[in-house]
Amino acid sequence: MKHILLVEDDLSYSRIIKTFLEKNGFHVFATDQIKEALLIAKREEIDLIITDFRLPDGTGLELMSQYKALNSITPTILITNYADIRIAVKAMKMGAFEYITKPINPDELLLTVKDALKSPKPTEDSSNTNSIHALDYIIGKSQDAIQLENHIQLVAPTDLNVLILGETGTGKEYISRRIHQLSYRSQQSFVAVDCGTLSKDLAGSELFGHLKGAFTGASETKAGHFEAAQGGTIFLDEIGNLDYESQIKLLRALEEKKIRKIGSTQEIDIDVRILAATNENLLQQVQEGKFREDLYYRLNEFSITALPLKNRKGDLMLFAEQFLAESSQKLNKELEGFLEEVINQFLQYSWPGNLRELRNVIRRASLLENGSFISLASLPVEISQNVSNEPSELTVKEQREVDEKSKIKETLIATQYNKTKTAELLGIDRKTLYNKMKKYSL
Numbered sequence: 054m055k056h057i058l059l060v061e062d063d064l065s066y067s068r069i070i071k072t073f074l075e076k077n078g079f080h081v082f083a084t085d086q087i088k089e090a091l092l093i094a095k096r097e098e099i100d101l102i103i104t105d106f107r108l109p110d111g112t113g114l115e116l117m118s119q120y121k122a123l124n125s126i127t128p129t130i131l132i133t134n135y136a137d138i139r140i141a142v143k144a145m146k147m148g149a150f151e152y153i154t155k156p157i158n159p160d161e162l163l164l165t166v167k168d169a170l171k172s173p174k175p176t177e178d179s180s181n182t183n184s185i186h187a188l189d190y191i192i193g194k195s196q197d198a199i200q201l202e203n204h205i206q207l208v209a210p211t212d213l214n215v216l217i218l219g220e221t222g223t224g225k226e227y228i229s230r231r232i233h234q235l236s237y238r239s240q241q242s243f244v245a246v247d248c249g250t251l252s253k254d255l256a257g258s259e260l261f262g263h264l265k266g267a268f269t270g271a272s273e274t275k276a277g278h279f280e281a282a283q284g285g286t287i288f289l290d291e292i293g294n295l296d297y298e299s300q301i302k303l304l305r306a307l308e309e310k311k312i313r314k315i316g317s318t319q320e321i322d323i324d325v326r327i328l329a330a331t332n333e334n335l336l337q338q339v340q341e342g343k344f345r346e347d348l349y350y351r352l353n354e355f356s357i358t359a360l361p362l363k364n365r366k367g368d369l370m371l372f373a374e375q376f377l378a379e380s381s382q383k384l385n386k387e388l389e390g391f392l393e394e395v396i397n398q399f400l401q402y403s404w405p406g407n408l409r410e411l412r413n414v415i416r417r418a419s420l421l422e423n424g425s426f427i428s429l430a431s432l433p434v435e436i437s438q439n440v441s442n443e444p445s446e447l448t449v450k451e452q453r454e455v456d457e458k459s460k461i462k463e464t465l466i467a468t469q470y471n472k473t474k475t476a477e478l479l480g481i482d483r484k485t486l487y488n489k490m491k492k493y494s495l
């Protein structure tokens with residue numbers, strides 16, 4: 054049975070999620086505090102963390118970074134309000150597996166939990182996951198998309214190291230998998246490593262391996278990701294997060310095409326192509342002395358930029374249609390497309406989480422939609438009403454109302470619109486619940 058650590062300070066929410074997940078066969082440790090969560094994590098084998106962003110003793114992001122020092126490879130799902138989408142984006146940069154927004158839809162939560170548990174852990178060998186079938190990768194038809202594809206086709210057959218730049222969720226990993234698939238290494242491993250999830254202490258051993266007894270806890274000799282990628286391609290995501298010592302080791306591996314396991318004196322020849330990605334300004338990090346200049350130029354033999362979705366309006370609906378087809382198939386629903394007003398809102402919205410956000414919005418809308426076309430009612434209010442997603446632009450009162458509406462909606466969904474139960478879980482009487490439902494048109 055898989056063990057989930059749930060960190061949520063809203064106790065009614067926490068209870069609903071815990072009960073729901075336990076009904077679906079998971080064991081859930083629930084707590085409302087970071088401190089307690091870290092204690093549980095030390096004591097128990099945890100397969101997945103689900104954490105709220107706002108917690109009484111810090112934020113979900115703080116929990117993630119403290120947890121990373123304990124165990125760098127447990128996937129994390131962050132729960133946020135849609136108004137906090139930029140926080141979700143930041144969480145993805147820090148190596149979160151996924152974010153989900155309130156009000157939580159139970160089916161969406163379950164899908165995300167299952168995806169997180171079945172996906173290879175972020176730092177594990179994901180070889181044989183040449184899982185982007187030619188059909189899944191969308192090239193796009195805008196001028197920029199065609200140019201991007203030309204660059205990919207041009208560089209793929211060479212053995213140049215490629216640096217892929219772009220905001221979070223713009224498709225950098227997809228691009229790197231495509232480069233691998235179009236290269237002569239395509240029959241060999243593709244190993245994706247999220248440097249954002251590597252703690253300073255573990256990075257060296259994760260990348261290069263270690264010998265038994267090399268350090269406390271090294272109970273077995275272990276191959277690192279470079280060995281796993283032998284003959285193939287290694288994708289180093291969030292390369293800007295790699296600590297300085299690992300940068301030095303990586304540079305050596307690149308220059309000499311040799312690695313050495315931690316604790317070993319023996320060198321191993323490696324033949325691995327390196328694709329690296331970052332959503333930070335790496336050149337600025339070089340200027341600030343945080344990233345080695347020599348490594349930067351080694352990695353950047355060719356660079357490719359993935360554009361933000363707001364600058365790819367010509368391709369947006371192509372992606373949307375594809376994501377809808379995928380969701381419909383997964384959910385066994387017959388969804389035919391999007392209503393005109395949805396398309397208009399999609400084209401106006403700024404999509405700070407880029408393609409990942411679009412995919413998640415469509416997945417959620419597909420779950421909620423009762424008709425054959427996605428309608429405004431199935432979209433987050435920030436998109437359907439084109440409310441700005443800058444939290445600062447909402448007054449405190451408006452923000453509180455958005456939160457309250459989300460909470461009531463979620464509880465109603467969770468109780469299948471049982472008003473007595475909903476009122477009970479929310480700690481209000483039925484009359485107040487009815488009044489609020491009327492106020493928020495629920």
Ligand SMILES: Nc1ncnc2c1ncn2[C@@H]1O[C@H](COP(=O)(O)OP(=O)(O)OP(=O)(O)O)[C@@H](O)[C@H]1O
Nearest residue numbers: 145189190191221222223224225226227408409412
């Ligand atoms: N070319 C594409 N065709 C189809 N779907 C895509 C494409 N690019 C990205 N996606 C979708 O967007 C999601 C995010 O893409 P990806 O993980 O490659 O982004 P990323 O830039 O590497 O993100 P991060 O910076 O957070 O690591 C994918 O899971 C996929 O669903």
